[in-house]
Amino acid sequence: MATKEKRIFSQLKTEIDAIVLTNASEPNLDLSFFYATGIVNGLFEDCVAIVTRRGVEVLSSELEELSARLAGAKTTVFQTRKERDETLAKRLKGYERIGINSRELTHANYQFIRKCAKGARLKDVSEAIGKARMIKDAQEISRIKKACDITCRTAEEIPELVREGQMETEAAAELNYRMMKLGAAGPSFATNASFGPGTAEPHYVPASRRLKKGQLALFDFGASYKRYAADLTRTFVCSRASAKQKEMYDVVLRAQLAAIDAIHDGVRGKKVDQAARRIIDGSRFKGKFIHSTGHGLGLSVHDPGSISSARDMTLREGMVLTVEPGVYERNFGGVRIEDDILVTKKGCRILTSAPKEFLVI
Amino acid sequence: MATKEKRIFSQLKTEIDAIVLTNASEPNLDLSFFYATGIVNGLFEDCVAIVTRRGVEVLSSELEELSARLAGAKTTVFQTRKERDETLAKRLKGYERIGINSRELTHANYQFIRKCAKGARLKDVSEAIGKARMIKDAQEISRIKKACDITCRTAEEIPELVREGQMETEAAAELNYRMMKLGAAGPSFATNASFGPGTAEPHYVPASRRLKKGQLALFDFGASYKRYAADLTRTFVCSRASAKQKEMYDVVLRAQLAAIDAIHDGVRGKKVDQAARRIIDGSRFKGKFIHSTGHGLGLSVHDPGSISSARDMTLREGMVLTVEPGVYERNFGGVRIEDDILVTKKGCRILTSAPKEFLVI
Numbered sequence: 001m002a003t004k005e006k007r008i009f010s011q012l013k014t015e016i017d018a019i020v021l022t023n024a025s026e027p028n029l030d031l032s033f034f035y036a037t038g039i040v041n042g043l044f045e046d047c048v049a050i051v052t053r054r055g056v057e058v059l060s061s062e063l064e065e066l067s068a069r070l071a072g073a074k075t076t077v078f079q080t081r082k083e084r085d086e087t088l089a090k091r092l093k094g095y096e097r098i099g100i101n102s103r104e105l106t107h108a109n110y111q112f113i114r115k116c117a118k119g120a121r122l123k124d125v126s127e128a129i130g131k132a133r134m135i136k137d138a139q140e141i142s143r144i145k146k147a148c149d150i151t152c153r154t155a156e157e158i159p160e161l162v163r164e165g166q167m168e169t170e171a172a173a174e175l176n177y178r179m180m181k182l183g184a185a186g187p188s189f190a191t192n193a194s195f196g197p198g199t200a201e202p203h204y205v206p207a208s209r210r211l212k213k214g215q216l217a218l219f220d221f222g223a224s225y226k227r228y229a230a231d232l233t234r235t236f237v238c239s240r241a242s243a244k245q246k247e248m249y250d251v252v253l254r255a256q257l258a259a260i261d262a263i264h265d266g267v268r269g270k271k272v273d274q275a276a277r278r279i280i281d282g283s284r285f286k287g288k289f290i291h292s293t294g295h296g297l298g299l300s301v302h303d304p305g306s307i308s309s310a311r312d313m314t315l316r317e318g319m320v321l322t323v324e325p326g327v328y329e330r331n332f333g334g335v336r337i338e339d340d341i342l343v344t345k346k347g348c349r350i351l352t353s354a355p356k357e358f359l360v361i
Numbered sequence: 362m363a364t365k366e367k368r369i370f371s372q373l374k375t376e377i378d379a380i381v382l383t384n385a386s387e388p389n390l391d392l393s394f395f396y397a398t399g400i401v402n403g404l405f406e407d408c409v410a411i412v413t414r415r416g417v418e419v420l421s422s423e424l425e426e427l428s429a430r431l432a433g434a435k436t437t438v439f440q441t442r443k444e445r446d447e448t449l450a451k452r453l454k455g456y457e458r459i460g461i462n463s464r465e466l467t468h469a470n471y472q473f474i475r476k477c478a479k480g481a482r483l484k485d486v487s488e489a490i491g492k493a494r495m496i497k498d499a500q501e502i503s504r505i506k507k508a509c510d511i512t513c514r515t516a517e518e519i520p521e522l523v524r525e526g527q528m529e530t531e532a533a534a535e536l537n538y539r540m541m542k543l544g545a546a547g548p549s550f551a552t553n554a555s556f557g558p559g560t561a562e563p564h565y566v567p568a569s570r571r572l573k574k575g576q577l578a579l580f581d582f583g584a585s586y587k588r589y590a591a592d593l594t595r596t597f598v599c600s601r602a603s604a605k606q607k608e609m610y611d612v613v614l615r616a617q618l619a620a621i622d623a624i625h626d627g628v629r630g631k632k633v634d635q636a637a638r639r640i641i642d643g644s645r646f647k648g649k650f651i652h653s654t655g656h657g658l659g660l661s662v663h664d665p666g667s668i669s670s671a672r673d674m675t676l677r678e679g680m681v682l683t684v685e686p687g688v689y690e691r692n693f694g695g696v697r698i699e700d701d702i703l704v705t706k707k708g709c710r711i712l713t714s715a716p717k718e719f720l721v722i
Contacts, residue, residue, distance in 0.1 A: 025663045026550065027388040028465055041566040045663065062651045066562045066691075080671060100468065104389055107471040108463040108487065126469065173541030180534030185566055189387065190547050201427045205402040205546055290423045302386045302406065310441055330427070 004036050004132070005051050011128035012099070018092065019051040019099035019125055020117070022109040030104035031299040032129050040226050042067035048084065050091050051099075057091070059084050088116040099125035130304035134296055135318040140228065141342060144297065144320055147188065147230035148340055148351040150223040154178040155234050155354035159361045164213060164238055168193045168206035171219070179223045188229035189301045192220040199235070199333040202291055202326060213239040216333040217361065222301060229301040231322050232352050233338035236361045245335075248285060248327050249358045252335045255279040255325040256356075259293050259307070263315060263323070263341060263348040269293075270312040276325040277309075285327040294322040297340055319343045320351070365397050365493070366412050372489035373460070379453065380412040380460035380486055381478070383470040391465035392660040393490050401587050403428035409445065411452050412460075418452070420445050449477040460486035491665035495657055496679040501589060502703060505658065505681055508549065508591035509701055509712040511584040515539040516595050516715035520722045525574060525599055529554045529567035532580070540584045549590030550662045553581040560596070560694040563652060563687060574600040577694035578722065583662060590662040592683050593713050594699035597722045606696075609646060609688050610719045613696045616640040616686040617717075620654050620668070624676060624684070624702060624709040630654075631673040637686040638670075646688040655683040658701055680704045681712070 002010075008019065021033040025045050033044060036051050037058055044067075048059040058075045060068045068075040078084040092098060098117045100110060103126040114122060136144065154175055161174040171193035179187060194204040196215035204218075211217055215238050222230035235252075237245050259276035273293040280289040296305030297320045305313065307321055315321070321343065326336030337356055341348040363371075369380065382394040386406050394405060397412050398419055405428075409420040419436045421429045429436040439445040453459060459478045461471060464487040475483060497505065515536055522535040532554035540548060555565040557576035565579075572578055576599050583591035596613075598606050620637035634654040641650040657666030658681045666674065668682055676682070682704070687697030698717055702709040 024464060026661065027390055027392070029388055031388070041562075042564045063563050067564060067566075102469040102472070103385060103467055105468045106464055107461065107466045107468045108485070110468040110471070111463070124469070169541055169544060169546070172547070173538050176541065176547070177534050177538035180530055180537065183530060183569075185530070186533070186537070186551050187547070201402075202424050203403045203428060205428075208544075300387065 004038065005053060005056055007132040008036065008051065008129055009053050011131040012125060013128070014097070014123065016097050016099040016123060016125060017052070017095035019101070020088070020092070020113050021049040021051065021101055022105060022113065023047055024106040024109055028106050030101055032101050032104055032133065034227055035133055035299055037071065037073045039068060039071040039073060041070065046081070048088055050088070059087055085112070085116055089118070092117045092120060095120050098122050101126045101129050103130070133298060133303060134305045135316060136298060136320050140298060141320070143226045143228035144230065144340070145351055147184070147223045147225040147228050148232070150179050150182045150184050150225065151221065151230040151232045152352050152354035153182055155219070155232055158219060158234065158236065159359065162211065162217060162361060164211050166211050168195055168198065168209050172206045175219060175221050184223035184225055186224050188222040188224035188231065192218070194218050196333055197331055199335070200328045200330050202328060202334070202336065211238050214242065216245060216335065218334065218336060220336065220338065227299055229297055229299070230340060230352065231297055231301050231338060232340065232354060233324055233336045234354060234356060235335045235337065236359050238361060241360050246358060248335045251280055251283040251285055252325055252327050252337050253356065253358070255289070256323055256337045256339070259323045259325060260339070260341060260348065260350065263343060265315065265317040265343055265345050267315050268312055269307040269315055270309045272307045272315070273309045280325060280327060285329070288327045288329055289325055290328060291326070293325055296320065297322055315343045317343055317345055365399065366414065366417055368493040369397065369412065369490055370414050372492040373486060374489070375458070375484065377458050377460040377484060377486060378413070378456035380462070381449070381453070381474050382410040382412065382462055383466060383474065384408055385467040385470055389467050391462055393462050393465055393494065395588055396494055396660055398432065398434045400429060400432040400434060402431065407442070409449055411449070420448055446473070446477055450479070453478045453481065456481050459483050462487045462490050464491070494659060494664060495666045496677060497659060497681050501659060502681070504587045504589035505591065505701070506712055508545070508584045508586035508589050509593070511540050511543045511545050511586065512582065512591040512593045513713050513715035514543055516580070516593055519580060519595065519597065520720065523572065523578060523722060525572050527572050529556055529559065529570050532572070533567045536580060536582050545584035545586055547585050549583040549585035549592065553579070555579050557694055558692055560696070561689045561691050563689060563695070563697065572599050575603065577606060577696065579695060579697060581697065581699065588660055590658055590660070591701060591713065592658055592662050592699065593701065593715060594685055594697045595715060595717065596696045596698065597720050599722060602721050607719060609696045612641055612644045612646055613686055613688055613698050614717065614719070616650070617684055617698045617700070620684045620686060621700070621702060621709065621711065624704060626676065626678040626704055626706050628676050629673055630668040630676055631670045633668045633676070634670045641686060641688060646690070649688045649690055650686055651689060652687070654686055657681065658683055676704045678704055678706055
């Protein structure tokens with residue numbers, strides 16, 4: 001298993017002496033900092049990682065020292081920002097080309113690095129970092145799988161946990177509770193439990209709406225395990241389903257299975273997206289699949305990589321992605337079915353085992 | 362109640378035609394986007410807010426359109442990034458000075474704004490935005506108070522929820538569950554439940570450690586309510602306490618009360634920090650209070666503002682801050698006591714009502 005720094009440097013197209021990764025304040029953290037350092041615990045606000053071909057050094061506040069050392073990272077502790085800046089300037093001395101991670105670096109921290117790297121050229125290497133992060137190693141896959149297992153065991157309990165009259169926030173509470181009881185560090189993103197009209201909004205936030213007979217109930221959630229995310233969506237109907245709800249579900253499920261079926265090493269994401277979209281656009285729900293088919297999954301629930309026509313890319317063995325077509329109709333509701341998959345040579349391995357047959361709860 | 366855009370513009374020291382706020386992918390969101398737009402739901406990845414003295418316009422993806430409209434924001438929907446970029450360029454045409462929020466803007470998005478704002482000068486206005494966000498209006502205070510109330514009702518249940526033999530992750534699950542059942546959208550940050558040696562690490566992440574007799578048990582958690590955060594810490598001892606644990610608790614509590622006592626409109630944060638630090642450094646735990654006394658609280662659990670010697674500032678009426686001294690001793694444990702307060706003319710209003718007498722659970 002190549003070290004993370006080797007995997008990043010092997011993706012670089014130009015010569016780089018060192019890469020500097022910096023966190024701002026939560027939520028503006030650079031997840032690639034955690035990728036490169038292997039640190040599992042802590043926030044590491046205002047901390048820095050210096051990544052070279054030879055290894056990684058963390059400049060850590062005293063607050064996070066223990067977390068850094070527990071992760072086995074080479075650590076230098078600073079007491080003040082001035083001390084941090086001076087240490088960084090010293091380390092970067094003589095380097096001519098410094099890599100920065102523009103996509104996860106604040107502009108204020110760009111200027112801080114600019115100041116510390118006097119005379120050096122700063123070069124955006126976020127694409128190389130993204131490419132390295134896209135291909136998961138065995139440890140990453142095992143962490144994602146564990147997150148998926150916790151999520152799916154929770155999903156299987158939905159018919160018992162959710163019932164008519166329950167509020168969306170209560171249902172979300174039940175899911176989070178189960179995931180954490182099963183060993184999750186927490187939810188990997190804010191759990192979405194939406195009922196009825198709320199299901200028509202893909203990024204809905206649970207509110208006080210109560211589940212009524214005949215309503216769609218959508219759950220989009222995932223466990224976080226050792227910083228890695230799972231991301232699952234299942235949709236049900238409460239008590240009794242209408243013909244239109246069944247049809248909507250059937251169309252989305254067929255679209256999702258077609259997309260999964262199209263995945264293998266070397267396929268274009270666009271082709272996978274089209275496999276799903278073709279089925280939805282060939283149904284009465286034409287034009288109602290308003291987002292892309294999937295996204296990368298890893299340290300972030302929206303990791304680099306996508307299954308999309310707009311942001312087309314070639315899927316490669318070792319990538320972990322979501323497959324999540326959906327149909328949304330205002331004032332009626334929506335259906336989304338989402339699984340997490342690992343791209344393999346000939347196809348893909350589905351990491352989320354929760355059942356997805358149409359189910360009335 | 363002045364609009365958010367008026368409050369931001371009133372803090373500017375130079376002439377600015379418009380401020381552009383942009384989100385990248387989660388977690389790299391600009392919380393000031395949500396501040397300026399008033400949007401409560403959704404992620405709004407890759408979406409843009411254009412803020413002028415006359416109002417706010419959101420450039421939204423179709424995915425988030427409903428959330429934007431529900432919030433009553435003036436909204437223009439884009440289908441592709443190209444469309445978004447062209448719309449932004451059109452809106453910014455003729456403007457000479459564009460404000461950017463460097464502290465929450467990715468460097469990649471800085472370059473995107475740079476491209477769209479041809480000919481204009483980009484000026485960092487993050488300090489002005491931070492100053493506006495520091496002084497909370499009535500609606501913000503009421504949301505924070507609600508988040509605090511949910512958090513405190515949960516804290517009061519800790520003696521029943523937590524018991525010997527329970528894992529840290531299970532205890533964290535119980536707290537999150539209770540908060541959500543009481544109406545929280547979720548935890549405002551990853552709940553920290555730490556037992557024994559884990560309490561010595563301020564940013565500990567709960568693991569599979571089980572609570573044993575005689576151990577310290579520290580809970581740092583908060584509810585999120587309509588995007589606003591609470592942040593509370595309470596520390597207990599399981600079953601029976603040692604004299605040293607009691608002494609540690611007593612020192613921290615005295616330090617915290619001294620800090621709270623020192624707060625009023627016009628006081629320097631440094632003075633408040635020193636009030637707490639003096640007590641700890643005058644005890645056998647000298648030098649073991651390894652972080653600052655408090656931080657701003659609002660849309661982020663680490664909002665602009667601090668009670669700190671290193672980052673000194675004057676506390677003003679309407680600011681909401683945490684007061685959270687702590688003492689940490691490796692291989693023994695730590696105690697932290699944290700409340701959220703609203704600075705008033707003559708003192709402060711404590712927003713978190715949970716009891717903080719020394720308690721064996």
